[in-house]
Amino acid sequence: MGNKYTGKTFILEILTLVLGILFLIPFYYVIANSFKTFADILTKTSEFPKVFEWSNYTDAFERMQYWKVFGNSLLITIISNVIIIIFCSMAAYMLVRTKRKISNIIFFMFVAAMVIPFQSIMIPLVKAxxxxxxxxxxxxxxxxxxxxxxxxxxxxxxxxxxxIPVELEEAAIIDGCSTFGVFWRIVFPLLKPITVTIMILNSLWIWNDFLLPSLVLQDTNLRTIPLAMYFFFGQYTKQWNLALAALVISIIPLLIFFFAMQKHIIKGITSGSIK
Known part of the structure; x- marks a missing residue:
């Protein structure tokens, strides 16, 4: 027999629906007003647009230099992910398989570094x-x-x-594999679930990051999407129709990426917890 549909279940469904609507209200205001003229935004903020002003998007696209900042964000995100995955997977492998006290100390140093606020080191970082x-x-x-x-x-x-069973690696070593070969041929392919999870989490962080690029990338030709949005809002604050359109086209790539990859996040975290 299946679970009975009770009054408590009904109340939880209603609460979930209400919370979902509350979370979607800001998205509605941003998207709806991005298709309006500036005058309509001031006078008919809550109304659904009767006439869609697509020119808001074309103007914002050109003035924001979208393809340039999109390319910068994409390049930084891809290169950073590749390097993080290569170095961190090899480092973690050696820390796990090297049964020494120094390995535990180094591992806990990496873990402890996660709790250090970025704001406390950003000035020395920029100087260095x-x-x-x-x-x-x-x-x-x-x-x-x-x-x-x-x-x-x-x-x-x-x-x-x-x-991951050590026996797999021992069998590969007996067959003549080096430590490097064991990792890349045996271990790394088994890391696919957690690698995808790490890639997604780092992509969301790097793509949305504003503070570090604002400190490091002062050249206008190297601006990422968050930086471009910051300067765009500063320049076009009085033209909310263009600013909101720019905001929408800025979050579209991230939304597509997140919805396409969200099942891999759950799968990777679940696999890691089971292991």
Whole structure:
């Protein structure tokens, strides 16, 4: 017999529906008003647009230089993810398989680094980045993302690798595999669920990050989408129709990416907890 549909279930469904509507209200205002003229936004803020002003989007697209900032965000996100995955997976593997006290100390140092507020180190970071010529550089900000993303990435990899049987690696070593070959041929393919999870979490963080790019990327040609939105709102604050349209086209790529990959987040976290 299936579960009975009770009054408590009905109340929970109503509460969930109400909360869902409350969360969607801000999205409605942003999307609806992005299709209106500036005058209609001031006088008919809550109304659904009767005539869709598509010119808001074309104007915002051109003035924001969308393809340039989109390309910068995409390039930084992809390179950062690749480097984080390569370095952190290898580091976590060695920390798990090297049974020494120093391995535990290094691991706990990475975990402890996650609780340090970025605001407390951003001034020394900028000074150090300037001395090493990492400012206004794609590779400079990628190196910083590797540093800030290593803690959570190594932590997730570390927990997942502990569930992989050592016997698989021992069999590969007997067959003549080196330590490097064992990792890339045997271990790394088994890390796919947690790798996808780490990639998604880091992509959402890096794509949405504003503070670090604002400190490191002063060149207008290197602006990411959050930076472009910040300067766009500063320049077109009085033209809310253009500003809201720019906001919508800025969040569309992230929404598409999130909805396409959200099942992999759940799968990866579940696999890691089971192991």
């Amino acid at each position: 980045a300037g001395q090493f010529h990492l400012l206004n550089s794609i590779w400079g900000i990628v190196i910083m993302y590797l540093g800030f993303g290593s803690g959570i990435s190594i932590f997730l990899y570390h927990g997942f690798i502990k569930g």
